[in-house]
Amino acid sequence: MRIILLGPPGAGKGTQAKTLAEEIRLPHISTGDLLRKNVSLNTDLGKQAQDYMNKGALVPDELVNQMMIDRISQDDAQAGFILDGYPRNLAQAEILDKALVARGKQIDLVIYLDTSEAVVIQRLSGRLVCKKCGANFHSTNMPPKKTGICDNCGGALYQRSDDTEATIRKRLQVYRNECSPLIKYYQEKGKLQRLVADGEARKVLVDIVGLVRKHHDSLKV
Ligand code: AP5
Numbered sequence: 001m002r003i004i005l006l007g008p009p010g011a012g013k014g015t016q017a018k019t020l021a022e023e024i025r026l027p028h029i030s031t032g033d034l035l036r037k038n039v040s041l042n043t044d045l046g047k048q049a050q051d052y053m054n055k056g057a058l059v060p061d062e063l064v065n066q067m068m069i070d071r072i073s074q075d076d077a078q079a080g081f082i083l084d085g086y087p088r089n090l091a092q093a094e095i096l097d098k099a100l101v102a103r104g105k106q107i108d109l110v111i112y113l114d115t116s117e118a119v120v121i122q123r124l125s126g127r128l129v130c131k132k133c134g135a136n137f138h139s140t141n142m143p144p145k146k147t148g149i150c151d152n153c154g155g156a157l158y159q160r161s162d163d164t165e166a167t168i169r170k171r172l173q174v175y176r177n178e179c180s181p182l183i184k185y186y187q188e189k190g191k192l193q194r195l196v197a198d199g200e201a202r203k204v205l206v207d208i209v210g211l212v213r214k215h216h217d218s219l220k221v
Contacts, residue, residue: 001026001080001216002105004087005208006182007113009171010120010127011197012204015136016113017084019205024212027076031064031085033134034071036160053162056170058088058178065095072099080108089178093185109215110186111208113197117172124168128157142201 001024005013014030021028035053038046045067049059058064068086071077087093100106126139128148132155137144144151162171186192193211197204 001108001212002083002100003080003212004083004107004110004186005113006110006179006186006192007197008115008117008120008175008179009168010123011113011115012123012201013084013113014134015201016197016205016208017082018135020208020212021082023209024082026080026082028082028084029068029071029077029086030083031068031088033084034067035059035064038067054167056162056167056174058174061089061091061095064088065092068092068096069099073103087182090181090185093182107186107191109193109212110191111211112183112186112192112194113204114194115197119198120172121168124163125165127160127163129160130155131158132156 003020003026005017007013014032017028017030035046035049039050039053040046045063048063052059064086068083072081087096097107123138123141126141128137128139128144129135130137130150130153133150133153135150135152136142137150137157144157148157149155150157162168183192193215195204195207195211
C-alpha cells in the first residue's frame with residue numbers, strides 16, 4: 001500500500017508515520033529526515049538545502065523530487081511506503097504520480113491530519129528529537145523518562161534548528177499557501193481522507209490504523 005500523510009508542520013506526521021510503519025511493516029519515508037541527513041553529512045544536496053530549511057522555505061522541487069524518486073525506487077519500497085512531508089505542492093504531487101504510473105503503481109490513500117494552528121505551535125515549540133534514532137518527544141506532551149535522553153535508544157535529544165518562533169511562522173505560511181491545491185488534487189481523485197488530529201497521539205494512531213485497514217480491505221474486495 002502506498003500512503004501519504006499530509007498536514008501542517010507539527011500535525012504529527014513524523015510521530016504517527018514512525019508507529020504506523022512498525023504496525024503495517026512498510027518503510028516510513030520522510031523528506032525532512034532525508035534532507036536533515038544530507039545536511040548533517042554535508043553532501044552537495046545538504047549544502048544546497050540547508051539555507052532554505054533554516055528559513056522555513058521549501059527546498060527547490062528539482063532537488064526534492066530526484067531525492068524522493070531515488071528513494072521510492074529502492075527495494076524496500078516496492079511493496080509500498082508511508083510518505084511524510086512529500087508531496088508538498090501540486091508540482092511535486094504530479095511528478096510523484098508520473099513516476100509511480102511509469103512503474104505501474106499509484107498512491108492508494110492520502111490521510112490529511114487536520115490540526116489547528118494553536119496546537120501545532122504548542123507542539124513544535126516543545127518538540128525534542130533523538131540525534132541517534134530520530135524518535136520524537138515533547139517537553140510536556142510526551143516527555144522522555146529521563147530528561148534529554150531518548151527512551152528507545154539512549155541517544156541525546158535536541159531541538160530542531162527550524163523550531164524557532166520565526167521559522168515556525170514562516171513554515172506555517174508556506175504550508176497555508178501550498179496546501180489547498182494539494183488537498184483539492186487528492187480530493188478530486190477520491191483518495192483523501194480527513195482526520196482531526198488535535199487529540200492525543202494514541203487516539204490519532206487508532207483512527208489512522210482504522211482508515212488504513214478499511215482501505216486495505218476495500219482493495220481486496
Ligand atoms: P519536515 O521535517 O517535513 O517538517 P514539517 O512538515 O514542518 O513537519 P514537522 O516535522 O515539523 O512536523 P510533523 O507533522 O512531522 O510533527 P511531529 O510528528 O514531529 O520539513 C522540514 C523542512 O524541510 C521544510 O521546512 C523544508 O525546508 C524542507 N522540506 C521537507 N519536505 C520538503 C518538500 N517535499 N519539498 C520542499 N522542501 C521540503 O510532531 C511535532 C511535535 O508534537 C513532537 O514533539 C511530538 O512529540 C508532538 N506530537 C505529535 N503528535 C501529538 C499529539 N497527537 N499530541 C500531542 N503531541 C503530539
